[in-house]
Amino acid sequence: MxxxxxxxxxxxxxxxxxxxxxxxxxxxxxxxxxxxxxxxxxxxxxxxxxxxxxxxxxxxxxxxxxxxxxxxxxxxxxxxxxxxxxxxVEQTPAFKSMFHAPLLKRDRGTGRPTKRDRREIDELNDDFFKKDA
The missing domain is CATH 3.10.290.10 (RNA-binding S4 domain)
Incomplete structure (x- = not known):
């Protein structure tokens, strides 16, 4: 080497x-x-x-x-x-996803998210990542 x-x-x-x-x-x-x-x-x-x-x-x-x-x-x-x-350990992605990540799961067969759904999902993600900064 x-x-x-x-x-x-x-x-x-x-x-x-x-x-x-x-x-x-x-x-x-x-x-x-x-x-x-x-x-x-x-x-x-x-x-x-x-x-x-x-x-x-x-x-x-x-x-x-x-x-x-x-x-x-x-x-x-x-x-x-x-x-x-x-x-x-608290800053690793595995730790964050295990304890702090919001569970964003859509029911199977519900189709694509609407514009309103998309905004709500983005707002949840923004709130989650702003807390860690």
Whole structure:
């Protein structure tokens, strides 16, 4: 496994499989969804061992600690050796969906939601995600 001393954050996030492509990782950095100590970082930021990054990917937020530098993308089982996920259990999507997610289920055969139904569903979703922020 190739290991480098200097490595860009976008390449690192792609290599450890946080993002599917390096372009997505780079775009996330540019949009401010990757932070180091609360500060936005550029895609060219140099990764160092034991740094802690906050990565937002949609509604999911991860806190990742660098344990090794990985230049090329490897399979998921090997990629886990190069970072430590220190996200609190309360912030994981599985925890949120188990205890806090509203149950949005429509009866089978009721057809498509009407405009009014759609607005009510969107309002429920907005309320749910605003509480967590």
């Amino acid at each position: 190739p290991v480098k001393e200097k490595l860009r954050i976008d390449k690192y996030l792609w290599a450890i499989r946080v993002f599917k492509t390096r372009t997505l990782a780079s775009d996330a950095c540019k949009a401010g969804r990757v932070k180091l100590e609360g500060q936005n970082i550029k895609p060219s930021h140099e990764v160092k061992l034991s740094e802690v990054y906050q990565v937002s990917k949609g509604p999911d937020k991860k806190i990742i600690k660098v344990t090794g530098l990985l230049e090329n993308r490897v399979d998921a089982k090997k990629a886990v050796d190069y970072y430590e996920d220190i996200t609190p």
